[in-house]
Amino acid sequence: MENLKRLFETNRAIVSEITSKDPEFFARRAGKQEPHFLFIGCGDSRVPVETLTGVAPGEMFVHRNIANQVRSVDLNLLSVLQYAVEVLDVKHVIVCGHYECGGVKAAMGSQSYGLVDHWLAGIRDTCSRHEQELARQPDDERRFRRVVELNVLRQVYNLARTPIVQGAWKRGRRPMLHGLVYDLQDGLLKDLVLEIDGNDGVERMLGTGRRSIGD
Amino acid sequence: MTWIESVVRRLQRPMQRATPSPQAERLLPTMRQSWRADVPGSAVVFLVALPLCLGIALASNAPMFSGLIAGVVGGLVVGALSGSQLMVSGPAAGLTAIVVTAIAALGSFEAFLASVVIGGALQIVLGLARAGQIGRYFPSAVVRGMLAAIGLILVLKQLPHAVGYDHDFEGDESFVQRDGDTTFTALEHALHATHGGAIVTSLIALAVLILWDRTGLRKLRLLPGPLAAVLVGVGVNALLGLANADWALSGEHLVTLPVIARLSDLAAHFSLPDWSAFARDETWQFGVTIGIVASLETLLSLEATDRLDPHRRESPSSRELVAQGVGNVASGLVGGLPVTGVIVRSAANIDAGSQTKLSALLHGLWLALAVVFASTLLNHIPLAALAAILLYTGYKLAHPKVVRAVWAQGPPQFVPFLVTVIAILLTDLLHGIGIGLATGFAFILFDQLRDPCFTVVSHSGAVLRRVQLHDRVSFLNKGTITRLLEEQKAGSRLELDASHCLYIDHDVLEYIGNFRQIALQRGIDLRLVGFKFPDEPAT
Numbered sequence: 001m002e003n004l005k006r007l008f009e010t011n012r013a014i015v016s017e018i019t020s021k022d023p024e025f026f027a028r029r030a031g032k033q034e035p036h037f038l039f040i041g042c043g044d045s046r047v048p049v050e051t052l053t054g055v056a057p058g059e060m061f062v063h064r065n066i067a068n069q070v071r072s073v074d075l076n077l078l079s080v081l082q083y084a085v086e087v088l089d090v091k092h093v094i095v096c097g098h099y100e101c102g103g104v105k106a107a108m109g110s111q112s113y114g115l116v117d118h119w120l121a122g123i124r125d126t127c128s129r130h131e132q133e134l135a136r137q138p139d140d141e142r143r144f145r146r147v148v149e150l151n152v153l154r155q156v157y158n159l160a161r162t163p164i165v166q167g168a169w170k171r172g173r174r175p176m177l178h179g180l181v182y183d184l185q186d187g188l189l190k191d192l193v194l195e196i197d198g199n200d201g202v203e204r205m206l207g208t209g210r211r212s213i214g215d
Numbered sequence: 216m217t218w219i220e221s222v223v224r225r226l227q228r229p230m231q232r233a234t235p236s237p238q239a240e241r242l243l244p245t246m247r248q249s250w251r252a253d254v255p256g257s258a259v260v261f262l263v264a265l266p267l268c269l270g271i272a273l274a275s276n277a278p279m280f281s282g283l284i285a286g287v288v289g290g291l292v293v294g295a296l297s298g299s300q301l302m303v304s305g306p307a308a309g310l311t312a313i314v315v316t317a318i319a320a321l322g323s324f325e326a327f328l329a330s331v332v333i334g335g336a337l338q339i340v341l342g343l344a345r346a347g348q349i350g351r352y353f354p355s356a357v358v359r360g361m362l363a364a365i366g367l368i369l370v371l372k373q374l375p376h377a378v379g380y381d382h383d384f385e386g387d388e389s390f391v392q393r394d395g396d397t398t399f400t401a402l403e404h405a406l407h408a409t410h411g412g413a414i415v416t417s418l419i420a421l422a423v424l425i426l427w428d429r430t431g432l433r434k435l436r437l438l439p440g441p442l443a444a445v446l447v448g449v450g451v452n453a454l455l456g457l458a459n460a461d462w463a464l465s466g467e468h469l470v471t472l473p474v475i476a477r478l479s480d481l482a483a484h485f486s487l488p489d490w491s492a493f494a495r496d497e498t499w500q501f502g503v504t505i506g507i508v509a510s511l512e513t514l515l516s517l518e519a520t521d522r523l524d525p526h527r528r529e530s531p532s533s534r535e536l537v538a539q540g541v542g543n544v545a546s547g548l549v550g551g552l553p554v555t556g557v558i559v560r561s562a563a564n565i566d567a568g569s570q571t572k573l574s575a576l577l578h579g580l581w582l583a584l585a586v587v588f589a590s591t592l593l594n595h596i597p598l599a600a601l602a603a604i605l606l607y608t609g610y611k612l613a614h615p616k617v618v619r620a621v622w623a624q625g626p627p628q629f630v631p632f633l634v635t636v637i638a639i640l641l642t643d644l645l646h647g648i649g650i651g652l653a654t655g656f657a658f659i660l661f662d663q664l665r666d667p668c669f670t671v672v673s674h675s676g677a678v679l680r681r682v683q684l685h686d687r688v689s690f691l692n693k694g695t696i697t698r699l700l701e702e703q704k705a706g707s708r709l710e711l712d713a714s715h716c717l718y719i720d721h722d723v724l725e726y727i728g729n730f731r732q733i734a735l736q737r738g739i740d741l742r743l744v745g746f747k748f749p750d751e752p753a754t
Contacts, residue, residue, distance in 0.1 A: 034678050089679035089708055171681075171712060171744040 029058040037061065038084040038175070040077070040155070041096040042068045042103065046184050049096065053189075061088060066119055067103030067151065068095055070158040082164050085175055093159060093175045096189070097152040098182040104148050123147070126154050152179045152192055153205070160202045173197040243526055249570035251437065256569030257577035259441040259604070260303055263563045264290075264578055265585065265593065266470055266601055270385030271306040274393055275314040277324060277552055279473055280484040282306045283586055284551030290579015292545045293554060294572055296538035299530035302520040303560035303575045304542060306552040308388040309512050309644040310505070314552060317501040326498060328488035328547045333502025335543025335553075338510050338536050347532030350514035354655035356628045358518045359621055360635025361648060365558050366612025367640055369605045371398050376602035377417035379410025381467045385598070386559070389643035398640070412455050412462040413599040419451050420444040420603035428607075439567045441604045448600025464597045472590040481587065486550035505543070508645065509555040513539050515648060516556030523565050562608050627662060631655040660691065668692035669699070672712075679708040679740075683715060690720040700730050705738035714745030724748065 018025050037060040041049055050060065063080040070077060084090045097104075106113055107123035127134065130150055137143040156179040159165055168174055179192040193205050246253065264286050272282025289304035297304070318327045341347075368388055375382065383392045383401060390398050426432060427440030456463035475481055492498045517530050535556070542554045564574055585593055621632045634654040639647025668688050673681035682699065703709050711727065713719060728748045734741035 032678070086679075086681075087674050087677040089677065171710060171714075172742050174742075 026057070029056070033058050033061075033088065035059050035061045035084075035088055036091045038063070038081070038088075038090045038093045039096060040064070040068055040070060040080075040094065040159075042066065042098055042101055044098060044101065046100075047096075047098050047182055049182075052182075052187065061090060066116060067101055067107070067123060068097050068155060069119065069122060070095065070155040070162075071122065072158065072162060078162070078164065081159075081162060085164050085168050090175055092178060093165075094178045094180055095152055095155045095159060096180040096182060097148050097155075098184060099145050099148050100184050101148055101151075104151055105144065108144065108147060122154070123151055126150050149181055149192055152181055155179070156193060156196065156205070157202065160196065160199070166199075169198050177201075243528065244570035246571045246573045250573060252439075252568045252570050253573035254577060255437050255439050255442055256564055256567040257574040257581060259439055259445075259567035260560055260564045260569070260574060260578040261581035261585070262441070262445050262596065263601060263604060264303070264305055264560050264582065265472065265596075266598060267308075267386035267557075267560065268306055268582070269471065270387070271308055271311060272552060274308070274311045274384040274387065275306075275552060276318055277314060277327075278484070278486075278550070280586075281324070281550055281552045283582060284485070284549055285546050285554045286582045287579045287586075288542050288546040288549075288551055289554040289557075290575055290577070290582060292579075293538045293542035294576040294579055296534075296541055297530070297572065297575075298534045298538075299517060299520060299556075300526075300528055300572045301524050301561060301565055301569060301575070302517055302530065302535075302556045303564050303578060304513075304539065304554045304556050305560060307509070307512055307555040307557050308386045310508060310553055310555065312389070312643070313501070313504060313508060317505070320497060321492060321495075321501065323489060323492075324550075325486055325489035326492035326495075327501070328486065328550060329490070329492040329498050330501040330505055331547030331551075331553045332488055332544050333493075333499055334505030334509060335540045335545075335547060337503060337506030338540030338543060340540075341506070341510055342533045342536030342538075342540055345533045346510070347514065347534070347536050350518055350532040353515060353518050353652070354631060354659060356621065356624075356631040356658075357635050357648070357651040357655040358515065358522060359617065360632040360651055361515060361639060361644075362519050362522070362558065362562075363613045363617055363632070364636040364639035364647060365562075365644075366609040366614075367636065368398070369559060369609025370613065371402065371640075373602040373605045373609065375401050375405035376598050377413065377606060378405050379413025379464070379468055379599060380405035380408045381598055385601075388639075390641050410464070410468065412452065412464045413468060413597065415455065415462070416448050416451050416464065416597050417599040417603045417606075420448045420600040421607065423447045424603060424607045441563065441567050441607075444603055445596060445600050448597050448603070449595050452595070452597045452600075464599065468598055470593050470596040470598065470601075472586065472593050474590045474594070475587060478587065484550070488547055505553050506540075509539065509543065509553050510536055511648075512645070513556040516558045516561060519558050520556070520561045520565070523562060525565070526570075559605065559608065562612055563604065566608055566611065627658050631658055663689070663691040664694055666692060666695070668695050669711075673710075679710055679742075681710045681712065683712045684719070686715055686717045688713075688716060688719045688723050690722055693720065693723050693726065696723055697726065700727070700734075700741075703734075703737075703739045703741070706740075708740040708742070710742040710744060711746075712744040716745070719746075721749075 035058060037055070039049060039060050039062045041047060041062070041064050043064045043066055049062070061080070061084050063077060065077070081093070084093070103116070103120055104123055106116065107120040108127060127147060134143050134146060137146055156177050159177055165175070165177070174197070177196040178194050180189050181192055182189050196202060196205060268282035268286040269279055272279050285306035289306070293304040314327070317330055318324055321327050321330065365388070372383065372387055376385070380401070382394050382404070383396065387393065392398070392401060396404060423444040424440045427443055432440070452464050513535060514532055517532055517535055521528065521530055539554065539556070546552065546554055622629050631651060631654045635647060635651025638650035642650070669682050669684045671680065672683045673679060688696070724746070727743065727746065731741060731743070
């Protein structure tokens with residue numbers, strides 16, 4: 001209970017600090033939300049993306065799940081994606097992974113964690129696709145990092161293949177897809193692939209990164 | 216029949232269906248089959264046409280004979296060339312005003328004939344240029360309004376004739392009559408100048424018509440109701456003469472065909488156009504007016520006749536213009552009034568049960584023969600009996616059932632219909648049609664303007680309003696598009712998707728193209744999808 005109490009106390013403290021400088025801060029943002037970004041990230045507690053990027057309330061629409069997966073049967077993600085693209089008209093969709101991701105690690109190992117094994121099947125798939133490339137990595141640490149990156153690129157590709165994104169691209173070069181990875185050690189975001197705004201962009205990603213995502 | 220035969224027959228059936236035209240045509244009457252109906256029908260049309268030809272000539276300040284020539288040409292020449300099965304052509308009340316003006320302005324009837332020839336030639340050109348297509352654009356409500364108005368006019372204008380007040384010329388369709396009366400004051404005058412014999416004759420003739428229509432007598436094809444009514448009318452008048460000479464109809468109450476004693480006298484009634492008149496601009500101006508007005512009246516009559524045709528046959532309209540043109544050239548060359556398709560005679564033709572154009576052709580022949588051989592006989596026909604026929608035809612054209620049917624189709628149909636009826640009734644056919652057409656087109660325009668021409672495909676709360684344009688965006692939709700773009704506020708996002716468009720009007724496209732700059736200035740996020748602007752290469 002102590003921890004929970006702290007949440008409320010901190011909440012009040014932060015709000016009063018903000019409103020003392022700008023009394024209308026929250027009221028102004030309570031209206032229509034018109035965010036520019038949809039962020040698809042991992043649920044990991046060590047990735048406080050809003051804090052790290054400094055986005056204000058109303059600027060970023062967020063969806064998080066274990067190991068930032070984009071699966072074509074995930075009703076939750078598809079609802080978020082459709083709402084963001086077709087109703088909120090977001091300009092950027094970001095898939096963001098992070099090194100030292102527990103989900104990726106679990107997928108690489110052979111230990112069983114229950115239901116989540118099903119969820120992570122896609123990552124095991126990615127690993128087997130890139131078996132040769134991963135085998136060339138000098139050590140386990142590098143291999144782990146590479147799988148995290150490959151996973152992000154794979155999800156960007158999956159995102160591009162959804163009818164929602166395909167339909168939007170047919171009408172214009174919106175939304176742009178981006179693949180990022182976050183480094184827990186230094187707190188920095190690194191870009192893997194940026195500004196994919198059409199199937200030509202996907203081709204380019206596959207071309208330069210054919211080895212990377214192996215199609 | 217063995218089972219093998221029945222199987223073979225069943226197999227053959229689709230083959231027969233593959234060639235539907237002979238079968239379909241078999242359903243339509245041919246002259247060979249329907250002469251039994253067409254010959255008596257032609258007699259009815261002839262009897263109705265006779266006083267109309269004379270009356271219209273009278274009203275046109277033209278020789279009596281010119282109306283008859285036009286009637287004969289309308290039957291024989293136009294009838295032979297026309298593609299319409301039921302429309303009758305002849306001199307038209309709608310042209311009398313123009314004819315009177317033209318004869319007065321050109322100075323002689325012969326000079327006027329030159330204009331008729333020019334008008335005919337113009338109609339041939341119009342027909343060859345396929346201008347008959349215009350007829351397809353007469354709004355249905357206006358054509359139906361015209362029919363109902365003509366029905367009402369027939370009833371109102373024939374009532375005086377039916378009671379023996381034969382002041383106005385037969386076939387008048389204008390509100391303000393030549394004798395200074397209007398349609399309604401004439402009715403009032405007629406009430407004070409009734410003729411007992413006429414009332415008796417018309418009532419009995421009307422009774423005969425109703426009897427024929429409501430009983431098995433209708434099936435007597437050789438003696439259709441109108442013909443019976445005329446015969447009974449002549450008989451009644453003869454009997455009245457025997458009983459009481461005061462009641463017998465004579466003089467102006469009877470058909471008055473000029474009597475030609477000898478065949479050699481006939482030639483004197485024909486006249487050639489004044490060839491020198493072709494050198495004058497005025498002749499050409501009147502020629503063009505006649506050509507255009509006669510073509511319009513013909514196309515309207517054609518639409519109306521096709522509408523009344525029980526077989527719903529569609530007449531070729533451009534061919535009709537050529538036929539009418541040849542008819543007018545012919546009529547003008549021999550001293551006749553201009554001809555057009557005429558509704559009253561066509562409606563009487565249909566009412567009499569005619570099936571093919573044999574009846575229109577023969578009515579011309581009867582007119583020709585009557586003038587030469589039967590004028591004394593025909594001069595016994597009381598106008599009251601003919602009035603009964605036209606009253607009944609008028610009643611059918613303006614039947615409350617017709618009005619109710621249009622009413623049921625709602626204001627966009629009923630208002631132009633009603634305006635057409637009232638306008639024709641209070642002016643004349645041509646002016647009334649003009650007013651009716653303007654109203655009809657206004658409603659069509661209004662309907663087109665209300666056409667949304669786009670669908671909003673985004674969700675109702677969406678930040679981006681996505682609008683998909685329909686397959687056709689016409690000039691009339693410009694207002695809707697302008698409103699859509701103008702109502703966008705700064706900061707709003709709008710996507711216009713033209714990828715489903717097969718056609719966008721040039722002006723609309725230009726407006727949207729120009730709005731891109733305005734959108735930038737106003738801070739509107741306008742996204743155009745699938746547009747091909749003429750000033751930039753397609754991507």
